[in-house]
Amino acid sequence: MKSVAVIVVPGFSIFEFGTAFEVFGIDRSEREGGVPKFDFRVCTPQPGDVPMKSGLSMHVGLGLEAASDADLVIMAPYGRDLDVPEEVLETLRAAHERGAWVLSICSGAYALARAGLLDGRRCTTHWHYSQDLASRYPRARVDENVLYVQDGTIITSAGTASGIDACLHLVRVELGAKVAAAIARDMVVAPHRDGGQAQFIDRPMPSCGSAPMEALLRWMVENLDQEHSIAELAERLHMSPRTFARRFRAETGATPAAWLNSQRVLRAQELLETSDLNIDEVAREAGFGHSVLMRHHFAKVLDTSPQSYRRAFRGQLAEVG
Template sequence: MHTIPDMNTVALAATDGMLHFELSLAYEVFAAAPEGVTVPWYDVTVCGPGAVRVGRFRLEPDHGLDRLPRARTVIVPGWADVDVEPPAELVDAVRAAHEAGARVASLCTGAFVLAAAGLLDGRRATTHWAHTRALAARHPEVDVDPDVLYVDDGSVLTSAGKAAAMDLCLHLVRLDHGSSVANTVARRLVVPPHRDGGQAQFVTTPVPAPDNHPLADLLPWVAERLDRPLTVEDMARQANMSSRNLGRHFRSVTGTTPLRWLLTQRIRRAQELLETTDDGVEAIAAATGMGTATTLRRHFGRTVGVPPDTYRRTFRSRSRLARTAAGGATGAPPAPPVPPVPQG
């Protein structure tokens, strides 16, 4: 079990053959707290078997791979050549970290390392869509899902390629610090604040630039009006297109329908209000366009996995734990760690 000081430690595994994009992406998310974020941030270390080649770059890790089991979270970046078995020392270190209680996440083809370590046996997992068949063929005991951005299976998480790796990293921040902090990180990095893990990987459709798709003006317009009763017709009228055309564009840009996307935004806004205010559930229901506390509780529980009141208590317990770890609390001993709140 991890002690209180270990709760925010993140170790990035680096060996010859790792992809530099995923490694750099994870370092960018976890290494420095965005301006204005006051919660205790992550202590990030890069672990490897000595100087390694990551893409075309030479990297000198901070510590050896034997340091991985001391981290709360271990990130395994993409593995460049999936036709070659990953190094045994890396596989053994990742397995040892998980056995020691670490949360282990792979980015892109890093899933091949987790599979070699046996961490994906009997689990649902994903990787870059171009390599899902290879992963399933080499490791038939893994339930490979080729159609999602990432899979959160508790202590083991896997993501698809490139942009989906960012989605998974932000998901980890959201689990640890809540939606408000994760959204702040996303704004600093100029990326979408939340894409559900179950969203399609967009095999044939590139992720649009923030201002280069048909819904670029509509999405922020809707986000500013979540407290209002919006319909598909309202959104179509604002976008100056038919409801059917709007639905096609939503599927292309967001991977889901207009109403499902709208509901997700309302739920995320409710999470932020639960984290950052003392407003009652009835007031939050009104502020997010849910109408009544009953409606909010139904949709919130179905999407997040727990009722709003439980989410608020869990988040605040986690915040108190983080403050204690940073030396910001005195008096009574800290409460035990709170399990992550399931995300929809």
């Protein structure tokens, strides 16, 4: 992989564009041993001043022909509701057909989807857009819980800094872990981040149509360290266990056990971010009882471990158990 072309269209996001430039656009060949100099190009359908989402503009002197022989074509994000010229879609299709890498950052996935490149493929985008992307392009297999996805020679990434993760992943695949680590070290970022964007999605306690049920949910949150049987919860609302279980799922979309576990994960996240409790203490405070069970649910819900989550969100910490 020697040449990289980034496609920008009016309304593109400067930060996400900058993540691709930081990885591929800076010549590190002299100061970082083994890192090649990439032929980095920026192109657009109509060369000239291209307005950004921020209100600024960038002068782009190259047309889409600059992407015609690139080893990697990157689609910069531009927002989900803006039209992309057909010639951009044709450029993306042509790149894929000749075997080049095609990578999107954040909402750039919409262009890949419009070009048909995500049909039948696993992919991702920013979690704000994931359900909309899946609705508009039902043949795409959208996963909102990952930072990036590689499916064949197509890579899609989630929002903002996950563009760095995706680009470094591709460097690792093409040029090896040593080169990827050298670029990451120069950028002062991690060569690889654990987990996925599920860690960053705020899922607050939902409001319910029923005031008694909402009051019960709040009581459950205040007593996460207790065991809650369906029979006990049903008695609080003066319902039979069967009626309660049906009503609970109808109003929350989950079983009582699944809902409790999701709230315990949220509580554990809060404690890992804001307290110096060790892992066993966090597990008890959050209602898991012991750390083994908490690790299981972190892996299932967040695709990471409590220790990795704390490192990502707290930095240098007191020693944890």
